[in-house]
Amino acid sequence: MPRVTLQLTLPPGTPPGTLFLTGDHRAWSSDPHGWTFSGSTLHAELPDGTLAQVKVRRVNPDGTVTEEGDAWGSRARAHRVIVRGDTTLPLTVAGWQDERTGGRRPARSTPPREETVLSAPWGEQPVRLWWPDGHDGPLPLLILHDGQNVFDEGPTFAGDSWDAAGAGRALADAGHPIRIAALPVNDDRSRRYVPFPFEMNDQDSGADEYADWLRGTLLPHLHARFGPIPAQDTALAGSSFGGLITAYAGLRDPGTYGTLGVLSPAVWPADFAFLRWLNGRSDPQARVWIDMGDHEGSSVQGAQEVLHLARDLTAQLTLHVRETHFTVGEGHWHDEPAWKERLPAFLRWWREG
Template sequence: MRQIILSTFIWIAFGITALAQVTFNITSVPANTPDGAVLYAAGNFNGWEEGSSDYAFTAAADGTYTLTFEPDPGTLTFKFTRGSWATVEGNADGGFLPNRTLEYGGGQLEVDLEIVSWEGDSPGSSTAADNVTVVAEDFYMPQLDRNRRIWVYLPPDYTTSTTDYPVLYMHDGQNLFDAATAAFGEWEVDESLNALFENGDDGVIVVGIDNGGAARLDEYSPWVNPSYGGGEGEAYVDFIVETLKPHIDENYRTLPGRAHTGIMGSSMGGLISLYAAIEHQDIFSKAGIFSASFWFAEACYDHVGDRGKQEDMRIYMIAGAQEGSNGQQVADMMAMKQELLAAGFEESEIVAVGHPDGTHAEWYWKREFPAAYEWLFGNLTTGVSEDARDFMKGVEVFPNPGGDTVYIELPEEKPGLQCRVFTAEGKLVRLIQPDGQRMSLTGLPPATYLIGFYLKSGHSLGMKRLMVQK
């Protein structure tokens, strides 16, 4: 009897296991799908292998595709490909499509799905400016044995000048220039820089590096998060430093030195940007850190302390009070600022701004990009930069510490000169048109401030530090 009961239990268990399966039915694919293409599912149920034969769909004569597999219950995260991340599915505009998710509680589940486009197949809705091009769709990353699309923005006068330009490296290239490839809206980096150029800015080259989709979390952190991945960030940064930067410097008119090289990103891109800047202070002198995911790896704070200050830097951080619970993103940013100060960086090298309306979204980063760019690259662009440095050497602000009134001594007249007063954290608190040499600071509470000097065109000449006492 015991043997019969045991056998019955085995058959029941087998039956339950056999019923634990998910079937994906792809009911339609884009019209430009190649004849005979094999479709695959890649997700957290197969280690994100983009072309695994065990997860290949079976094509039917009516143009539909079917895949049945047996995942563990839980949240399934996945995408469809034609065998590689270079042929991954896209959104309705041919742009980046976030991971699909499906809550699977066990048993048999059948789901009908559609593939609306293949990423990169835009229906003509590109918003990229004419001075944005793709360096390569499949630029090889030897440190990771992967390929990636690389974008480049060139200043409007690049083809008609002989000027060498600073370079800013940015992550999540899909979201920087083109709405057709951006999942949640673009940063409009090209539009912002073109507008600044029209107002007197001398220009910068921007290199955009597409994220790796499912590999994004792994590549954007050198430290492993047990729940989310990571661990490939060092290799990813080595790719930028050892492979991509030399290629850009060789093929474009750049100012290759650290004084003219920056790195910028948001969210996980902010985390990897700070890591890159601190780890390679010999390469980067400036970093834009937007809504950084410092929570992903607490070791990022120790890394700053361990490496310490080796070179002068400019670090511009922003975070929104609407990010995280109870403004946690802003608190994390301010904790990082304190870590940077403890590591030897000066107040004047760090901007850390919290915005009450800031959310974890492209619209926020788009809005804040111009200010970050101007602060990071102020006095470092070509053309008038040397004149600006000479001008600022002769600027005196006194008394310092000061009270309600201070005086400015200029080495020469600058018609339309405007002064902008910032807190030490980089928050703009006052615009002032100097009355001769006199500048009123009435109403400003005692604190340390930065006074920025700007031409009528909006071009930054530089900053002076001022302590206000009452």
């Protein structure tokens, strides 16, 4: 089995403690056993072809565990490990997550033009809105899930955003202005986005409640404020579980959304229940974009299996919708930088296709 050597560089002033490696290769465990650094080095063995996202954590003298963060004390992007034979990987820790300073990371991308709050069955639902200057009337509408991740970096999960406003501005410059309504989600994400009971939503799906709210509250509110938009000019899009709820809501309510952006769909919950649910579902007027990165798996082989599954999903949908489009993100992992890179192509396909 290949030998992986990780060389650690720490920020000045790192508090004392036991440093260890965690990641998706060990289900993000906080047990340091077998994965502790000796000085600044960790030697490990991982199967050839492993694709892993990893982070450094620190067991403090009082027994608590602190995870590495960005330079502002917020959550940081994971490091990527690709095992092709013996591998040496430098790991630079920018900072440590800190409740006192976290959340102060500066924005690199354009924030929304405004934020409003609507009532929802689960409480108050923020709606983050953007549209290009000089276009205040009715515009084609894109609804995005995971709205905390799509505009500026400040509120994002790990410091990376989709730069949706930048992509929207480029589309407007090409003569296709749109309005974006992004919906932040909290720890209830698995319940709201996964339409089947499984362990991560405590066997209690709220996806139908969410889809009802999209159709019955959000769309009427936006139409009343900005002017009615026909279904063919309305798009729903999201990634991972957001891609799953996009496909589910679109096919559950045919005629509501003209275009579905299904990015890196996570269709595995409840033993791939979504693929069985698809039988008999259709929307003859809908166009569906499906994509997947070629590094979205725990191994090179697993990533190819995920790609094959996404291609099969596209083929299955082709028989039941107006049009499908499938694309592969080369070198793309399952993360915000990948979706940021693919978003402009989806927007062009939606408005120019």
